[in-house]
Amino acid sequence: MTRFADDLALAHVLADSADSISMARFRALDLTVTAKPDLTPVSDADTAVEKAIRSTLSRTRPRDGMIGEEFGHSVAAAGLSQRQWVIDPIDGTKNFVRGVPVWATLIALMEGSEVVVGLVSAPALGRRWWAAKGLGAYAGRHQAAATAIRVSGVSRLADASFCYSSLTGWEQAEKLDGMLDIMRRTWRSRAYGDFYGYMLLAEGALDIMVEPELSLWDVAALIPIVTEAGGTFTDLAGREGPGNGSAIATNGPLHADILDILGS
Structure with missing residues (x-):
């Protein structure tokens, strides 16, 4: 307890x-x-x-x-x-x-x-x-x-299942090229959206979930579930915490790769 x-x-x-x-x-x-x-x-x-x-x-x-x-x-x-x-x-x-x-x-x-x-x-x-x-x-x-529940142990983008909310927001954030790059480099990509991608990540069913724009209430509950399951949760700049307005959630080993692509 x-x-x-x-x-x-x-x-x-x-x-x-x-x-x-x-x-x-x-x-x-x-x-x-x-x-x-x-x-x-x-x-x-x-x-x-x-x-x-x-x-x-x-x-x-x-x-x-x-x-x-x-x-x-x-x-x-x-x-x-x-x-x-x-x-x-x-x-x-x-x-x-x-x-x-x-x-x-x-x-x-x-x-x-x-x-x-x-x-x-x-x-x-x-x-x-x-x-x-x-x-x-x-x-x-x-x-x-x-x-x-526990996140996956996948360590290569080529083996990873990638999840996102939509492409429109990434286009508005001028990061659509990075998103398409990740899609090409990962094993599988699907847009489950909202809370669901993060929960599948925490269960080890997929390996990466990203969103470009979030409010505090969209993300706060998700963070401890992902991190207590062994994952990593930051914003696009690599900062931890719920109030930064964007999200990169991964199983951990893949986090640096996604930050390099989307955080630049």
């Missing part, structure tokens, strides 16, 4: 509540979808899940801060706590509203600038992934059916 075991247990409780709400709205004929100012979609499930998580946290962790995709930042009581919960109620909303089952609730706990707990729950896939600092990374249908 680590000192974050209770927080991880709470994250599972939060995820259980989120799953019951989101699954009830998944493929619902009366699902309401609106557009944010940036034209990305938000459904009534997104807002309902985040409200439920915030309500539970306000009762169980009143001294902790919260930040979520839909309702922004809530300061910790008296502003004394360095702990902050980071919530993405539905990562993969575009999949959710189209009936594609690859979406998840992302829940993370930060102490200062470090993410110490991460949980990803994808109820339509019947799978959940979680980790806490010093506790390792696990996956299963729920906490009582857990299997330890």
